[in-house]
Amino acid sequence: RARHLSRSNVPVLLLGETGVGKEVFAKGIHDCGSAKAAPFVAVNCGGLSRELLATELFGYAEGSFTGARRGGMMGKIEAANGGTLFLDELGEMPLDMQPHLLRVLEEGEIYRLGENTPRKVKFRLIAATNRDLRKEVTDGRFRMDLYYRVAVTSVRIPPLRERLGDIPVLSRALMEKLAAHHGVPVPQLSASEISELSSYSWPGNVRELRNILESMLLTGERPRSLMTPEAPRGIQLFDAPLATDHGMVFGGETRENRRLEEAERDAILGAIDGSHGNMALAARSLGIAKSTLYLKLKKFGLDALVERAREVHAKGH
Helix, strand or coil, X not given: CHHHHCCCCCCEEEECCCCCCHHHHHHHHHHHCCCCCCCEEEEXXXXXXXXXXXXXXXXXXXXXXXXXXXXXXXXXXXXXXXXXXXXECHHHCCHHHHHHHHHHHHHCEECCECCCCCEECCCEEEEEECCXXXXXXXXXXXXXXXXXXXXXXXXXXXXXXXXHHHHHHHHHHHHHHHHHHHCCCCCCCCHHHHHHHHCCCCCCHHHHHHHXXXXXXXXXXXXXXXXCCCCCHHHCCCCCCCCXXXXXXXXXXXXXXXXXXXXXXXXXXXXXXXXXXXXXXXXXXXXXXXXXXXHHHHHCCCCCHHHHHHHHHHHHC
């Protein structure tokens, strides 16, 4: 499917639940295309304030605000020039920023914040969302003109519970990748382990599977042993029975885990914003070590948040 989509350069909108592997699919489209050697630039539109997302996407000019970098900063749209821009969680983009993205797509040019001269850009757009954008348009939270511009081709990526037959191949491929990342030999998954992995509903989709496999790799434990009360809450997953809830399959413990992770992420965002990017103050307000906060930022993909918060604070002063 990715190879077929790579033959044209029209925008693609990937639809699916959180964790189904939309960015992996987007990277596959990019890698199958003629511009596979060009940049693939990913931006998550959720979790950042409007100001931080604007600087992330469009960049800024030197002197545009107090504390701005010398020489300014290139935004992710400009960095994707000649390649692919992947906008994850597009439905989270603030409504008043959407016309600026639409203009980029229509005119093929951007303005860095603080600049009056446009910069030409040409890139392939792949966007992703777990929201129903048609409903978002109806409810006035997403622009209709932008929706029709990005949804030229829409692809639904099924949740992992609908493709359990992929578990054996997917598990082995992920384990190879994880072993290479950690610099350890690739462990062989036994038939019983594959069977265990294939019997679960995977409400967290591919991301959840990856986390379990990484835990297995680093601890040497089998899937069932990760259910013990002593295990971290994030990996107590395999005791969740298959159950249907409005067409979605969830386990009670996993639903609670998801709420806890969302609350943790929101608390980190609030602490970073409240401390204006001061990591020591943010960690103190959260009651954790600064090193732990850095790990949490990496876990939630919020590494760029600190610098952006500092820049916005400097701009306000």
